[in-house]
Amino acid sequence: MPELILFNKPFRVLSQFRSDGDKETLASYIKIPEVYPAGRLDYDSEGLMILTADGAWQHKISHPRKKLGKTYWVQVEGQVDDKALQALRKGVLLKDGKTRPAQARVMAQPPDLWSRTPPIRYRAEIPDSWLELTIFEGRNRQVRRMTAAVGFPTLRLIRYAVGQWTVQGLAPGESRRVQV
Structure with a gap:
């Protein structure tokens, strides 16, 4: 059964795990290996991000044609x-x-x-x-x-x-x- 991680991204956190200069990233908060964001949220925006290790669910959540x-x-x-x-x-x-x-x-x-x-x-x-x-x-x-x-x-x-x-x-x- 697929699992999703619901995460409340704080203001001024990059929606990626890879470091980019001195900016804080998801790696500071999410310690679960092999999960990836299903979509992005701007650095200066806050709120819900969904992460998953399941590629089909990642596509279902993030692709515009799915009209989610x-x-x-x-x-x-x-x-x-x-x-x-x-x-x-x-x-x-x-x-x-x-x-x-x-x-x-x-x-x-x-x-x-x-x-x-x-x-x-x-x-x-x-x-x-x-x-x-x-x-x-x-x-x-x-x-x-x-x-x-x-x-x-x-x-x-x-x-x-x-x-x-x-x-x-x-x-x-x-x-x-x-x-x-």
Whole structure:
């Protein structure tokens, strides 16, 4: 029976095991041999990563044609309006083409959210808001580029879920094994 490792990747950790200068990597947290990430998560993003030793499951989780949704909690600069939500839901034109339609909604700040070091920049004169955004592809820095394209730059990006698996109950740097 295949096994997956659910990992809550902390902010400013590379989603690879190989060292890259002085940046922290997965090797600081995952001590299980022969597992590999099923997809990537940017250095300056946080949240759920799935690792496995099973190549078929790695492909099933990470390949865009499998249409496995990836849900993000996104703190953005400004108060998100209906026009921006509709654009995200229809697909946003980026330099590398139009994105697939996303599921998008405004949400309250997630309860019991862990703190981030360093914290996001705070500006009293500029409000912020939270989005829950589910995408079905995985372009480079896609969520950040999508929110910027509709006028709301990303301040903090947390991957909450990949398909049925969530980061719920995992503190940054913690992992849990699940059978599939």
